[in-house]
Amino acid sequence: MTKAHSQDYLHPFIFEQSAVRGNCVQLDQSLFTALEHQPLPAALKKTIGEFTAASVLLTATLKMQGKLILQLQSQGALQLLVVECTSDLSIRATAKVNGELEGDTLTDWLKHGQMVITLVPEAGEPYQGIVPLEGDSIASMLENYMLRSQQIDTRLWLAAEGDSAAGLLLQKLPQQQESDLDCWNRVQHLAGTVSDRELLDLDAVTLLQRLFVEEDVRLFSSREVLAYCSCSQTTVTNMLQMLGLAEVRSILDEQGSVQIQCDFCNKHYVVDEQEAMGLFDADDDHALTH
Structure with a gap:
């Protein structure tokens, strides 16, 4: 698999004989298309890229048909950030800024902020959860939410640069039989060595082989990610x-x-x-x- 074929695809995988699953994703043309009509500062583009990669990774873990919405609101310079990902991995994103963005990180732009994750099934009522703005990164905020609210051990690594974004997700599924009981501790430690450049530049096969060279990883069929706006x-x-x-x-x-x-x-x-x-x-x- 070349990098050209790896971009704008999500790659699900599991670790054999364990309850650990994962997804990795790279966004390139899809992210560019989603944001091309919006003049965003480079620092904000990086943040929205990470949010978008996270939304794709999390959506791919859901069994429902519908969409996942990540929404951030605040009274600070970053007033609104919204990312949507449907169950068929169609994405769209937007942000609204009030004045100049001072600083380079999300916490610099927020004042009395709130992050909300909403699941909107095609049939049934939407479910909404509040994501505490605790942690020094988008990844850590979402990890804490998944553990506290969903009782699912989750690790996320996110990277974004220019019109590209990428991410890696690992989850330990509860109540699953496994013979490799130490797998979760081992693979999250190995994944913690990944660099932004590796996430952004390496194709899925190379990335997983480099990180988990001694692990028994099964890679499933990839799923394409597309930019699509549902307005009509x-x-x-x-x-x-x-x-x-x-x-x-x-x-x-x-x-x-x-x-x-x-x-x-x-x-x-x-x-x-x-x-x-x-x-x-x-x-x-x-x-x-x-």
Whole structure:
């Protein structure tokens, strides 16, 4: 497997005779496409790259069909960061900044911040959990959350540079029979030697062989990661209906049409007055005007 074939793919693997599984991922064209319409500072691009790699790694461990959303909000310079990954590994991401980003790390940009992880199944109700902003990295914050809230031992190594990002995940599955009881301690120690350059530059086979040369690793079929924005005219229509007739009419009176720009892909939607008013019952409009 060459590096060209390794980029924008997730590679699941397990350690034989143990309860330890893993994923590794490299993002290149998919991350570039997801962020190409957003002028982000280099330091923030690195952070959003790590968040995106983490979202892909975590999504791949889920059994549900749907999507995982990582969202960070604060009253500091970094007001909002959102990354979404669907169960078929389609990604999109965005961030909003207030003023200049001072410093180079996530903690420098946050004030009264909160990280939320949301699971949105195709069928059923969404599940939301709060990720404590404890630790010196995105990886350590998510590791702590997975252990405390999900009771799953998880280790993450994340790297990002320019338009590329990469990550490695290890998990020890509970209540699994295993004959190699020391595997978890051994492989997380070995993985801890990985460098950012190795994560970003080495293909999956080479990376796993280098880190776990004496381990019995089984690598499964790779899964492609793609940038895809789910915004659509239907999404816009649903949003206007949720706003309600009074709010939509107020926008029309002020602007003549409703104009919406997607924060993720920058696509611009324009809904004229006739189309907008057609979304609501005529009796509701009559009640507002009399």
